[in-house]
Amino acid sequence: MNDVHQLFEHRADYQILDVRERDEWDAGHIEGAVHLPLAQVMRGDEKGHLDPDRTVVAVCRVGNRSELATLMLQARGYEAVNLEGGMEAWAAAGLPFSSSDGAPGRVA
Numbered sequence: 001m002n003d004v005h006q007l008f009e010h011r012a013d014y015q016i017l018d019v020r021e022r023d024e025w026d027a028g029h030i031e032g033a034v035h036l037p038l039a040q041v042m043r044g045d046e047k048g049h050l051d052p053d054r055t056v057v058a059v060c061r062v063g064n065r066s067e068l069a070t071l072m073l074q075a076r077g078y079e080a081v082n083l084e085g086g087m088e089a090w091a092a093a094g095l096p097f098s099s100s101d102g103a104p105g106r107v108a
Contacts, residue, residue, distance in 0.1 A: 001057055002084040004093045014057045015050055017041075017080075019069045020087075024061065028097045028105025030090065033059070041069045044076070056080040061087050061107060 001007060007014065016033040018025055025035045034049050038060070050056055056078050058066035063086045073080035083089070087107045090097060097105035 001081045004083070004085070004089050004095060007057060007083065008090075008093075008095050013055070015054050016083075017046070017050065017056050017058045017066075017069065017073075018060070019058055019065050020060050024087075024108045026100040027108035028087065028091075028099050030059065030087075030095075030097050038065045038069055041072055046073065046076075046078075050078065052078055054079075057083050059083040059086050059090075063089075 011032065016030050018029050018033045018035050019038040019041055021037055029035065036046060036049055056073055058069040058073070058080060060066040063082055063084050066086060067082045070080045070082040091107050099105045
């Protein structure tokens with residue numbers, strides 16, 4: 001998926017999976033996203049966190065780690081897509097996100 005505006009407008013239709021590390025997540029994340037670092041996705045820890053019947057959009061900072069997560073999820077039977085450009089594209093588009101302490105989010 002390369003249209004961050006489309007994802008924002010239809011975000012209720014997707015499960016957004018943020019695969020960045022805790023400090024990156026804490027600095028800024030998409031509201032309503034599920035946080036599961038890439039290492040946990042690689043181990044198969046998504047069970048219980050994701051609905052296998054809903055499309056997953058994986059996101060990281062620029063799209064590299066989330067591409068790996070997408071491939072792993074697809075191999076396990078999920079309908080999953082990568083958010084091209086990641087949080088940098090989200091921020092560049094001026095879309096809202098927040099930090100864990102409630103302050104305005106930033107991409108770390």
